[in-house]
Amino acid sequence: MGSILIVAEIQKGAIREATYELVSFARRVAEATDREVKSVVAGKGIGTQAEELSKRGGGEVFAIDGDTLEHYTVDAFQHAVQAAVEAASPDLVLFSNTPTGWDLAPRVAAALEAGFASDCFDLLVEDGKLVFLRRVFNGKLDARLVARGTPVVASMQPGATAAFEGTADGKVTALDAAPPADSLRVKFVETRVAEAKGVDLTKASIIVSGGRGVGAPEKFEEVIKPLAEALGGAMGASRPVVDAGWLPHEYQVGSSGQVVAPKLYVACGISGAIQHLVGMKGSNFIIAINKDPDAPIFEVADVGVVADLFEVVPALTQAVKEAKGAA
Amino acid sequence: MKIMVCLKQVPHQDARLDINAEGTWIKEDGIKFEINSYDQYALEEALRIKDAGEAEVVVVSIGPDRVTQSLRTALGMGADRAVHVKDPAIEGSDALGIARTLAAVAKEEGPDLILTGLMSDDVNTAAVPPMLAQLADMPHTTAAVKVEQHDGAMRVERELEGGALEVVDLPRPCLISVQTGLNQVRYASLKGIMAAKKKSIDVKTAADLGVADQVGPAAAKIAVEKIYTPPKGEGAEILSGSTEEVVQKLVAKIKELGLL
Ligand SMILES: Cc1cc2nc3c(=O)[nH]c(=O)nc-3n(C[C@H](O)[C@H](O)[C@H](O)COP(=O)(O)OP(=O)(O)OC[C@H]3O[C@@H](n4cnc5c(N)ncnc54)[C@H](O)[C@@H]3O)c2cc1C
Numbered sequence: 001m002g003s004i005l006i007v008a009e010i011q012k013g014a015i016r017e018a019t020y021e022l023v024s025f026a027r028r029v030a031e032a033t034d035r036e037v038k039s040v041v042a043g044k045g046i047g048t049q050a051e052e053l054s055k056r057g058g059g060e061v062f063a064i065d066g067d068t069l070e071h072y073t074v075d076a077f078q079h080a081v082q083a084a085v086e087a088a089s090p091d092l093v094l095f096s097n098t099p100t101g102w103d104l105a106p107r108v109a110a111a112l113e114a115g116f117a118s119d120c121f122d123l124l125v126e127d128g129k130l131v132f133l134r135r136v137f138n139g140k141l142d143a144r145l146v147a148r149g150t151p152v153v154a155s156m157q158p159g160a161t162a163a164f165e166g167t168a169d170g171k172v173t174a175l176d177a178a179p180p181a182d183s184l185r186v187k188f189v190e191t192r193v194a195e196a197k198g199v200d201l202t203k204a205s206i207i208v209s210g211g212r213g214v215g216a217p218e219k220f221e222e223v224i225k226p227l228a229e230a231l232g233g234a235m236g237a238s239r240p241v242v243d244a245g246w247l248p249h250e251y252q253v254g255s256s257g258q259v260v261a262p263k264l265y266v267a268c269g270i271s272g273a274i275q276h277l278v279g280m281k282g283s284n285f286i287i288a289i290n291k292d293p294d295a296p297i298f299e300v301a302d303v304g305v306v307a308d309l310f311e312v313v314p315a316l317t318q319a320v321k322e323a324k325g326a327a
Numbered sequence: 328m329k330i331m332v333c334l335k336q337v338p339h340q341d342a343r344l345d346i347n348a349e350g351t352w353i354k355e356d357g358i359k360f361e362i363n364s365y366d367q368y369a370l371e372e373a374l375r376i377k378d379a380g381e382a383e384v385v386v387v388s389i390g391p392d393r394v395t396q397s398l399r400t401a402l403g404m405g406a407d408r409a410v411h412v413k414d415p416a417i418e419g420s421d422a423l424g425i426a427r428t429l430a431a432v433a434k435e436e437g438p439d440l441i442l443t444g445l446m447s448d449d450v451n452t453a454a455v456p457p458m459l460a461q462l463a464d465m466p467h468t469t470a471a472v473k474v475e476q477h478d479g480a481m482r483v484e485r486e487l488e489g490g491a492l493e494v495v496d497l498p499r500p501c502l503i504s505v506q507t508g509l510n511q512v513r514y515a516s517l518k519g520i521m522a523a524k525k526k527s528i529d530v531k532t533a534a535d536l537g538v539a540d541q542v543g544p545a546a547a548k549i550a551v552e553k554i555y556t557p558p559k560g561e562g563a564e565i566l567s568g569s570t571e572e573v574v575q576k577l578v579a580k581i582k583e584l585g586l587l
């Protein structure tokens with residue numbers, strides 16, 4: 001009987017929610033293909049976390065504890081994960097597509113000469129075969145991938161399935177596989193949280209955001225900001241806008257910006273890539289204005305307008321002002 | 328310092344994406360291509376290191392004839408040399424096949440630093456850089472938002488989630504994949520473009536690099552079976568009518584929400 005190895009992640013001292021999503025995927029595959037679920041937890045002083053995972057569906061949990069695993073570095077964690085791979089000889093190794101996952105998973109795949117399915121939103125078993133579903137072209141198209149042979153390494157998109165909530169007894173197996181300090185090349189220096197300055201979008205009840213479709217920095221002043229002001233809301237942006245220097249970083253909404261949940265979110269010229277969506281899909285009401293009828297933003301929006309934003313947004317600004325004047 | 332920059336040419340971000348007859352990829356004829364957005368930042372970072380001191384910048388791209396144009400652009404921006412790996416046998420490779428090919432180039436070039444994009448805008452896998460680092464036996468890091476030299480090593484700020492950053496030191500030779508926004512990308516100047524005409528593009532095949540049996544569909548461990556338009560969920564209520572009508576409907580919605 002083959003096995004599936006889950007690479008667990010610890011965040012703020014606890015097993016990360018995304019790891020339990022991997023448990024859900026792994027148990028689904030395990031059941032359909034008669035495989036065993038196993039996991040690996042690496043870190044410093046991670047006994048209780050390994051215990052917790054073993055009781056919540058992680059199966060046999062390889063706990064790899066050591067000083068060199070106190071902080072994530074690719075060298076140390078690759079060493080640990082590969083030791084667990086050796087112990088479990090899995091057909092499938094699952095990572096979460098987080099900063100740790102995207103740093104480590106492809107490297108482990110290359111070391112194993114394995115196929116790698118990146119950032120999948122679903123994992124299916126069809127006639128005993130593994131099928132991976134993922135987005136391509138920034139969410140505009142989907143792809144269906146099949147593996148040729150084993151092992152396969154896959155990373156799963158956080159939030160793609162519900163976390164496993166049940167209990168299922170496994171066990172913890174300590175694995176003496178922390179790498180010696182002198183074998184490590186990459187040095188962890190520190191982690192920092194970029195200080196929040198200026199606008200705190202998380203407090204705004206209305207946000208009008210512009211994307212790459214706005215086209216130029218002055219258009220934010222001319223088109224996006226007036227609507228935000230007319231509505232008494234704040235202005236936001238997608239990442240390319242910030243990357244291009246059109247607006248400062250604090251305006252960025254998304255996985256690497258702010259996560260917002262206003263009463264109203266108006267997305268103008270934003271396609272709706274997953275990294276933007278995770279930052280705003282919790283909004284109470286979403287209006288999307290985009291000239292492409294197939295833009296993924298329309299999947300999460302409540303109301304959509306398929307049109308040129310330069311026509312609709314100024315007209316909307318005017319109408320809002322009139323409505324306010326009349327009230 | 329010798330810097331190798333991996334450039335991929337991808338469909339232009341505003342290109343129309345039609346699926347090919349086999350349903351396995353998009354139709355490539357008739358659309359515009361450009362240098363992958365992330366890779367433009369990687370190239371710019373290499374050129375900044377060169378501007379600040381001494382460095383040779385070699386750009387490498389795997390792809391068909393059309394890639395020449397992107398390599399010319401990179402040379403025009405200031406890269407010193409280009410390597411174009413052109414071989415129909417490489418088409419249909421998985422990320423591992425691409426990484427093996429780039430690793431073979433790295434072996435010939437012996438760079439002190441490899442700069443790549445975090446991911447490509449078409450396949451979105453973010454797989455090639457860590458794979459290449461593994462095969463070239465170099466340490467690596469991903470999603471760099473700041474790259475500096477520090478005590479003979481590269482000091483990199485990498486992006487985590489929600490505004491958090493991680494600082495790591497990597498001894499050279501090493502590989503760094505960069506996130507967008509790391510710098511402001513320059514344009515090729517007219518002078519640069521003229522100078523680029525004299526710069527060379529080495530064309531290589533998989534056999535030249537000794538990887539002929541490690542690339543292409545036969546060597547791929549994972550394959551795209553099909554691509555398709557994502558199934559539509561319930562989706563948004565799409566408002567129709569003239570701009571005037573649509574705007575009035577939006578105002579009505581906003582009123583319903585009690586926000587006007
Ligand atoms: C690790 C990582 C973290 C990331 N973090 C974030 C993040 O925090 N936030 C974020 O936003 N992105 C983030 N991204 C980037 C993300 O993947 C997308 O590239 C980005 O969200 C796209 O921005 P966009 O929608 O503005 O641009 P595009 O995808 O280029 O979309 C522009 C849209 O504008 C429309 N348009 C053009 N002209 C008009 C017009 N005149 N009228 C109406 N519509 C028009 C087009 O149809 C298109 O849909 C991240 C990516 C990675 C890999």
Ligand SMILES: Nc1ncnc2c1ncn2[C@@H]1O[C@H](COP(=O)(O)O)[C@@H](O)[C@H]1O
Binds near residue numbers: 334443450452456
């Ligand atoms: N065909 C290619 N030629 C050169 N570099 C590539 C190629 N494919 C991928 N890369 C590099 O690897 C990075 C990540 O790509 P990917 O793993 O395809 O998402 C890109 O940003 C490039 O720097």
